[in-house]
Amino acid sequence: MLQGLLNLDGGVLLWIQEWVRSGLLTPLVTVYTHLGDSGMLWIALSVLLLCFKKTRKAGVVSLLALLLSLIFTNGILKHLVARTRPWLTVEGLVPLIAEHDPNSFPSGHTSASFAAASAWWRTLPRRWMKVTAVVLAALMALSRLYVGVHFPSxxxxxxxxxxxxxxxxxxxxxxxxxxxxxxP
Structure with a gap:
């Protein structure tokens, strides 16, 4: 059963490579996925939120969420699981970016983006801000599949x-x- 799930994981990436990647999307997705390197996009947005009284709590909570994400994902889980990157095990998969961390599980970019989005969903004052946070996080997660550096799982x-x-x-x-x- 586990092997079937692993094959499905690789099959999804090959499908994306074959049917979704395009000359128009690739530069946009590549730039966006690099904005998530080291959580910089989410850290920068959190610091920006600290600058305004109405969003200060959102900034504090998201920075704490990002710290927890770093500890759990990059500090603990990636080392415990030690799953190799997909291009090393999925024949024919070509990654679009270089990823220097050899461990794939779980996706740190995705974890950071959803840690921030989850914190913002609970603390930002406007619904459009909350929805935007979730959309940005989902796009980051999808970008990791598009560039071929993470399995769907x-x-x-x-x-x-x-x-x-x-x-x-x-x-x-x-x-x-x-x-x-x-x-209060």
Whole structure:
């Protein structure tokens, strides 16, 4: 059964390579996926949110979520699972970018994007901001498949870890805010 899932994982990537990749999309997706390197897009947006009183809480909670995502994904899970990158095991798959971390599971880019989006969903004041955060996170997750550096199961695990980190950060903020009397 596990081998069947692994074959499906590789098959999805080969399908994307064959039917979705295009000369128009590739430069756009490549640039976007690199914006997620080291979580820089999400860190920059979180710092920007710190600059405005109405979004300051969103900035703090998302930075905490990003830290938790880094610890769980890159500090623990990638080393425990030690799954190799897809181009090393899926015959015919050509990655569009160089990825220097040999471990694939879970996707750190996806985890960071969903950690921030999850934190923002709970803390941003406007619905359009929340929806935009989730759309940006989903696009980051899809970009990792498009460029061929993660299996779909890596990305799904990254989504789940990111959502968990966003939720944990929000819970920690609520406890801290109640303790310090920051919120009614």
């Amino acid at each position: 890596d990305v799904l695990a990254g989504v789940l870890v990111g959502l968990l980190c966003g939720w944990l950060a929000w819970l920690l903020w609520r406890r801290f805010a109640a303790w310090r009397g920051l919120e």
